[in-house]
Amino acid sequence: MSFKIPRGTQDILPEQSAKWQYIEQKAQDLCRRYNYKEIRTPIFEQTELFARGVGDTTDIVQKEMYTFEDRGGRSLTLRPEGTASTVRSFVENKMYGLPDQPVKLYYIGPMFRYERPQSGRMRQFVQFGVEAMGSDNPAIDAEVIGLVMDFYKELGLKNLKLVINSLGDKESRNSHRQALIKHFQPRISEFCSDCQKRLDKNPLRILDCKQDKNHELMETAPSILDYLNEESKDYFKKVQEFLTQMGISFEVDATLVRGLDYYNNTAFEVMIDGEGFGAITTLCGGGRYNGLVEEIGGPTTPGIGFALSIERLLMALETQGISLPVQEGLDAYLIVMGDEPKQLAPKLLHDLRSNGLTVDTDYLNKKMKGQIKAADRLGAAFAIILGEDEIANNEVVIKTLATGHQESVTLDNITNYIQSKLEEI
Incomplete structure (x- = not known):
């Protein structure tokens, strides 16, 4: 009997692993300079953690998780992303009580999502991510964005585009939510079944639908930027000012909502702009998640982070013909x-x-x-x-x-x- 590797996974052979090691070491060195400490969490967690943390209206929770029941009858899930596990550890280990705040963490490890494998997107993939919990200062938002832009810059990537948006605070999002329901409700039957379910639960997720992205109502949907209260507007303005001071170029895109339910205020993506990379151009995504720590059982604690796929990074480097200076050969x-x-x-x-x-x-x-x-x-x-x-x-x-x-x-x-x-x- 012969065996083959499961669909959506890959063997990283010795001639490739040197590149992985170089990238991981670059990430570790950069995080050291920014004073982010490594955290390592389990490969699997309680299923409810992701349902509550990632959001039960997301594609990840509804369609993509690897969930199983152990011998004790407990429902467990292979982690589909790193933030929920990191926040769970933050709460469980009472890191919110540490004297040095915010708590700044990073992780590098495998994640699992059952989705259609395609170039640069696997069912088992490796994420590098950072989380900063304990501060609602817009300067930490700029720091997190600056870290990931430095990471790509130091690896030599070009033609990058940083896109940012504000999803607003709770008050702003509630106002925008009502406007979205009013906008989509009369013609919601023309949308996919997922969007119909999301109308009342989380209408913002309709804007992130891949199936109905070309529907005419998508073009005329109310912009979150029109519903930001003064506090949210001021916060977003300060983030932009800090990025400008740091020499980081960006574009504001009111349609950027990200694919996870826990985001609010700052949201961002880093895209690669150029030919030869395929239809999916996003390399990295992140944002602020005030309220997530409370959702997972901790005290009121603001947070912000990002995550990126090492596989897509390697694909981008190859597309641009960038050779990493990995050490090869024997002495x-x-x-x-x-x-x-x-x-x-x-x-x-x-x-x-x-x-x-x-x-x-x-x-x-x-x-x-x-x-x-x-x-x-x-x-x-x-x-x-x-x-x-x-x-x-x-x-x-x-x-x-x-x-x-x-x-x-x-x-x-x-x-x-x-x-x-x-x-x-």
Whole structure:
């Protein structure tokens, strides 16, 4: 019987994983500079967490979650996104009581959604996200947006477009909600069954419908910006002012609502603008979620965050022809000839690796020519040749593979020699 990988998943092979590691390290370094600390939450949570946190009117909860019942009869779900789990941990571990606020967290890990697999969108995918909880200062909104824009900039991406909107506070959203119901209700029968269900529960979600996006009522739907109260207007104005001061360009799009129920006030997306990326151009989405901590059982605590897909990021880098400066190849390859040198090889390898060098050797008893070819294939900078004559002289021959130059070096000086030569390269 043969086995194949499940649809919508992928094997990240060794030649690809170096890129993943580089991106993850870039994210970790950037978060360190912004003083965001890593959090790691379980792969699965109680189903109700996502129903309450993500929103039971969303496509994620209604159609895309991997939900199962464990042996104790509990309903569990593989996490479809990272915010709800992070907020649950924030509440459960009483991080709202920490002396340093806001609490600034980041995560990198797999998420799961049952949706139609397509280019750059998988059923198991990896998200990088940040959450800042404990401040309703518009400056933290600008900081979060600045972090993700720095992330893309430092990876070399171009033709990016930041789109922002305000969904308003509770009062503003309620006013807009009534206007949307009044607008759509007379012709709601012309919309899909999902939109019909959302009319009373959360009419804002109608604006995010993919099936009815070209309906004429979508064009004339009331804009949230026309229903912002003075407090929400002032908040949104300050976010824009901070972004302008930071030199971050943006566009205001009143139709941007995001796909999750918990957003309010600031909402944003980062899109890639250019040919060759397909119909779905969004790389990152985020926004403010005041009220989510309370929904999950915590005290009144404002929050803001974003999440992005590593898969879509890699796709964008490939589309723009950007090569990541990943470290490949070996520092040295140990070539061993003869029985006595083979007995010495394991200790010599261990000593070199313990001193920080990346070294490998042959384990298939290849001849000298075959070992030289292996060293070239693996991108070794040097070949360390150890034979019977070298052992007799307490030395090795070190060959620079790029030039063919070789020198005899004593056994106790191999590490220093190679390290000094690597600094010259």
